[in-house]
Amino acid sequence: MPTDFAALDPQQLKLWLQAAGKRDSAAFRALYDASSAKLFGFALRILHKRELAEEVLQESFVAIWNNAANYQSHLAAPMTWMATIVRNKAFDQLRRSSAGVEIDAEPFDPEVINALQDPQRTPIEALQMSGDAKALAWCMSALEGAHRQVVALAYYHDLSHSEVATQMKLPIGTVKTWIRRSLEKLRVCLAKGAA
Incomplete structure (x- = not known):
């Protein structure tokens, strides 16, 4: 089994994902x-609890199976697309179990926010780079679903505001407002976590 994401062949993953989109269970098994x-x-890394991570992984692969036909390779590499699903499911899990989640009280590292703006970084790299990633994951999970998706498309997938508006079928003004408000909410949330 591969030991890092770089060892996974994106072209092979893409083929398996496309076949899974056509309900090829053998290809889906290979992808899994x-x-x-x-x-x-x-x-x-996000949840810090094995049983929660196992649950999220299962939910994520159900979502991957159900949405494989919608995968668009020009928007994201296969692992980035799947990792985004896992990340969103993990955020949902954090919200459901928010009473048991503690945010690190260390000062927030601006490198994490910079990673959101760096199109070369995948969601995995952004979350692996420091202990402050847990705080960012928590704050991202507090955003409303559509707002979180707009921010993810803009910063994780490096889409322009107009591209996000087209993909989300929203007016460009709405996208800009949501991004501006979401970034402010993230800033406030992260500042509270550092207090």
Whole structure:
């Protein structure tokens, strides 16, 4: 089994994902076998509890199976697309179990926010780079679903505001407002976590 995301062949993953979109269960199994360990590790980094990460991984692969036909390779690499699903499911899990989640009280590292703006970084890299990633994951999970998706498309997938508006079928003004408000909410949330 591959030990890092770089070892996973994006072209092969794309082929398996496209075949899964056509309901090819053997291709889906191959996709699962190749990527599940890494995606589990990613979920575990966010949730810090094995049983929650296992649940999120299962929910994520159900979502991957159900949405494989909608995968668009020109928007994201296969692992980035799947990791985004895992990340969103993990955020949902954090929201559901918010009573048991503690935010690190260390000062927030601006490098995490910079990673959101760096199109070369995947969601995995952004969350792996420091202990402050847990605080960012928590704050992102507090955003409303559509607002979180707009921010993710703009910063994780490096889409312009107009591209986000087209993909989300929203007016450009709405997208700009949501992004501005969401970034302010993230700033406030992260400042509280550092207090």
